[in-house]
Amino acid sequence: QVQLVESGGGLVQPGGSLRLSCAASGSISRINAMGWYRQAPGKERELVARIFSGGPTNYADSVKGRFTISRDNAKNTVYLQMNSLKPEDTAVYYCNARIGVSFSLRDYWGQGTQVTVSS
Numbered sequence: 001q002v003q004l005v006e007s008g009g010g011l012v013q014p015g016g017s018l019r020l021s022c023a024a025s026g027s028i029s030r031i032n033a034m035g036w037y038r039q040a041p042g043k044e045r046e047l048v049a050r051i052f053s054g055g056p057t058n059y060a061d062s063v064k065g066r067f068t069i070s071r072d073n074a075k076n077t078v079y080l081q082m083n084s085l086k087p088e089d090t091a092v093y094y095c096n097a098r099i100g101v102s103f104s105l106r107d108y109w110g111q112g113t114q115v116t117v118s119s
Contacts, residue, residue, distance in 0.1 A: 002026040002108045004095045009113030012085055016117070020080040022095035022110055032098040032105060034071060034078040038091035038115075048093070049080060062088075085117045 008020040024031065035050030049069035051057045057069055068081045078095065095110035 002028060002097065002099060002106075004097055004108055004110035006093075006095050006110040006113045008080075009093060009115050011116045011118065013119055014086060014117055016085050017081070017083045018085065018115060019082065020093060020095075020113065020115075022078050022097075024076040024078075024097050024099075024108070028076060028099060030099065030101060031076065032100065034095070034097045036069065036078075036080045037094045037096055038089075039094070040091040043091075045094070050096075051078065082115075085115075087117050089115060090117050091115060 002024060003026050004022055004024050006022045008018055012018050031053060033050055033052045036048040037045050038048050039045040047060060048063055049059045049067055051069045051071055066084045071078045092112040093115050094112045097108045098105050099108060100106050
């Protein structure tokens with residue numbers, strides 16, 4: 001069993017910053033990738049940022065230049081630094097981890113943390 005524990009969500013004013021953290025624990029053999037997704041009410045879930053085991057990253061166009069994903073391999077933890085936040089960033093943010101080997105990959109999800117950007 002793998003557990004993902006998220007923290008760092010909350011209420012912030014436009015232009016402010018938040019840092020989300022997600023720590024993976026349990027029966028972990030290899031983390032292929034970790035990332036953040038978000039879903040706003042009435043909207044589809046979308047990829048925000050992802051980081052692969054070898055280091056490459058990708059971002060949604062809407063957050064490029066504002067958000068930065070990073071990881072601490074020793075702690076099995078991924079971070080999302082969110083700067084210059086906008087009201088349209090308001091959503092539930094979910095941590096994702098893809099764990100296993102190429103022929104047997106499994107996706108694990110955190111419970112989600114609310115990010116609200118409002119005056």
